[in-house]
Amino acid sequence: MTVRVRYAPSPTGSPHVGNVRTAIYCWLLARKEGGQFLARLEDTDRTPGRYVPEGIYDIEASLRYLGILPDEWWVSGGPCAPYIQSERLPLYQAAADRLIESGHAYRCYCSRARLEALRAERESSRQQTGYDRLCRDPERREQMRAARAEQEGGEPSSVVRLAMPTEGATVLHDEVRGDIVYENRLQDDQVLLKSDGFPTYFLACAVDDHEMGITHILRGDDWLSSAPKLVQVFDALGYPLPKFTHPPLIVGADRKKLSKRHGSTQFVSFMEAGYLPEALLNFLVLLGWSAGDENRELFTIPELIERFSIGGITDSPAVFDYEKLNWMNGHYIRQSPAGRIIGLCLPYLVKAGLVSPPPGQGASEEEKLAYSRELEHVRRVVPLEQGRMKTLSEIVELAGFFFNELDYPSGYDPKAARKWFGAPHLRPLLEREIAAWTALPSWTIEALEETTRAIGDALGVKFAEVIHPTRVAATGQTVGPGLFETLWALGRDRTLARLQSVLDNHDPASAE
RNA sequence: GGGGAUAUCGUCUAGAGGUUAGGACGAGGGAUUUUCAGUCCUUAAACCGGGGUUCGAUUCCCCGUAUCCCUACCA
Numbered sequence: 001m002t003v004r005v006r007y008a009p010s011p012t013g014s015p016h017v018g019n020v021r022t023a024i025y026c027w028l029l030a031r032k033e034g035g036q037f038l039a040r041l042e043d044t045d046r047t048p049g050r051y052v053p054e055g056i057y058d059i060e061a062s063l064r065y066l067g068i069l070p071d072e073w074w075v076s077g078g079p080c081a082p083y084i085q086s087e088r089l090p091l092y093q094a095a096a097d098r099l100i101e102s103g104h105a106y107r108c109y110c111s112r113a114r115l116e117a118l119r120a121e122r123e124s125s126r127q128q129t130g131y132d133r134l135c136r137d138p139e140r141r142e143q144m145r146a147a148r149a150e151q152e153g154g155e156p157s158s159v160v161r162l163a164m165p166t167e168g169a170t171v172l173h174d175e176v177r178g179d180i181v182y183e184n185r186l187q188d189d190q191v192l193l194k195s196d197g198f199p200t201y202f203l204a205c206a207v208d209d210h211e212m213g214i215t216h217i218l219r220g221d222d223w224l225s226s227a228p229k230l231v232q233v234f235d236a237l238g239y240p241l242p243k244f245t246h247p248p249l250i251v252g253a254d255r256k257k258l259s260k261r262h263g264s265t266q267f268v269s270f271m272e273a274g275y276l277p278e279a280l281l282n283f284l285v286l287l288g289w290s291a292g293d294e295n296r297e298l299f300t301i302p303e304l305i306e307r308f309s310i311g312g313i314t315d316s317p318a319v320f321d322y323e324k325l326n327w328m329n330g331h332y333i334r335q336s337p338a339g340r341i342i343g344l345c346l347p348y349l350v351k352a353g354l355v356s357p358p359p360g361q362g363a364s365e366e367e368k369l370a371y372s373r374e375l376e377h378v379r380r381v382v383p384l385e386q387g388r389m390k391t392l393s394e395i396v397e398l399a400g401f402f403f404n405e406l407d408y409p410s411g412y413d414p415k416a417a418r419k420w421f422g423a424p425h426l427r428p429l430l431e432r433e434i435a436a437w438t439a440l441p442s443w444t445i446e447a448l449e450e451t452t453r454a455i456g457d458a459l460g461v462k463f464a465e466v467i468h469p470t471r472v473a474a475t476g477q478t479v480g481p482g483l484f485e486t487l488w489a490l491g492r493d494r495t496l497a498r499l500q501s502v503l504d505n506h507d508p509a510s511a512e
Numbered sequence: 513g514g515g516g517a518u519a520u521c522g523u524c525u526a527g528a529g530g531u532u533a534g535g536a537c538g539a540g541g542g543a544u545u546u547u548c549a550g551u552c553c554u555u556a557a558a559c560c561g562g563g564g565u566u567c568g569a570u571u572c573c574c575c576g577u578a579u580c581c582c583u584a585c586c587a
Contacts, residue, residue, distance in 0.1 A: 009587095012586080045587065128515090129514080177518095223587085286536090296535080296536085298536095314524095316518050317517095317580060319523055323523080468547070478548080481549085
């Protein structure tokens with residue numbers, strides 16, 4: 001039997017990183033076993049506020065970004081279409097009818113008010129919560145129906161509930177946790193079909209997983225407690241059980257379910273912040289899975305496919321470590337070809353207003369030329385900062401000085417100026433640099449270094465005493481790439497103008 | 513209240529009935545150097561508690577404790 005694994009997100013918003021991690025596991029398993037990966041949209045909750053139709057776009061964007069496209073899903077279709085549950089309603093309704101017929105389910109006419117009152121009472125008296133199964137008794141059900149019909153003047157709304165066995169136990173075999181035994185008498189008569197005609201998760205999941213030939217169900221640990229209900233639905237419908245695996249939850253530093261207050265949780269927010277797909281995938285896979293005794297944490301996608309197995313999934317909650325993600329992303333940025341990083345950084349620079357947006361159709365030759373000069377500048381600058389970035393969005397802060405106008409003292413870090421502009425040799429240094437660099441026949445890194453060293457020697461000061469003031473004068477800050485590549489990328493005009501502005505506006509008396 | 517799951521450095525994890533309990537992130541120190549970053553070397557850092565089983569348990573079992581999840585006409 002060929003392995004078929006599904007990712008079943010709900011459009012309740014933008015997908016959570018934990019949810020996306022499950023998708024990655026599903027995809028890896030399918031690829032590893034040479035099976036199929038499918039995605040199915042579980043949009044059966046139509047409650048306003050919980051049903052977010054736009055959520056589907058973020059789901060699609062997340063899968064695309066990681067390059068884990070399903071073989072079958074609502075976007076490209078497939079033999080089990082449709083892959084959107086709201087388009088499969090008759091299937092669930094038929095299944096519900098069959099369950100009623102076979103005695104595995106029953107119609108319930110209890111009003112929401114009654115259920116709420118019931119729950120409130122049981123909570124306050126510290127009893128077990130859950131439905132009291134009033135409508136499971138045909139006689140009382142008919143009384144309830146008749147009473148509401150009279151009151152409401154018409155056929156009352158109803159739901160279909162699972163007639164959970166009241167004795168014995170349901171055993172779930174989880175691939176990483178082993179057998180888990182649940183006492184049936186403690187399980188609720190779960191609603192399977194809601195009064196709006198939509199199924200709940202349990203019915204829709206069982207029907208679709210069976211119809212779609214799913215062999216492995218991977219889903220979050222938060223489903224573990226309710227697993228016996230799903231198992232009972234499969235049994236009642238006469239469906240064979242797929243293999244179950246419940247990867248652990250991803251939690252925040254306080255060990256609670258990862259949520260907004262821990263930091264970003266939506267997968268797309270990591271995309272926007274400039275985390276590379278391979279970093280995100282590598283990091284997320286390792287949060288709850290390990291390759292065993294192989295002491296590695298950096299894996300390519302083919303290596304992950306080769307090594308992945310359900311047995312390697314761990315069973316305790318994992319804290320999302322933003323620091324480790326940053327490290328890993330920095331690693332992948334550093335080892336990427338410069339051209340890729342340049343292209344990826346450009347949108348961030350444009351958004352920050354440091355680089356012009358691409359010229360439109362009707363742009364003049366002049367505008368096009370100006371834009372291509374800007375691009376040339378970006379191509380020189382970005383590689384210099386590539387080794388320093390943890391996220392692509394950091395390019396704006398790291399490389400801002402390459403694009404901004406600087407005119408001393410505005411734009412200069414006051415601490416940097418205080419520290420390095422107090423030296424007695426500052427003026428002669430800048431004067432000589434301006435003179436030498438104005439005359440430089442070609443603006444190359446080598447020529448810049450050569451002339452600078454010569455000036456240092458002539459002034460009789462240590463190299464560091466030359467480097468640091470020059471860097472601050474040219475960039476306004478103390479940190480950055482190597483000085484001469486910085487000057488080279490900055491260009492002659494900008495460099496000379498900045499040095500001159502320091503010369504013109506710096507008051508030696510103000511220095512410490 | 514009930515049910516389920518889980519428990520190794522701060523974090524992600526490896527591991528085996530007998531190991532110097534391993535790796536990575538982060539932290540400390542050092543080297544390189546032109547600052548930052550990077551790279552290299554290096555240090556500190558862990559088996560929740562109590563009972564069993566056993567020659568021996570951190571590993572297997574039980575209990576306790578703690579944490580998380582579920583307890584909806586949400587998924």
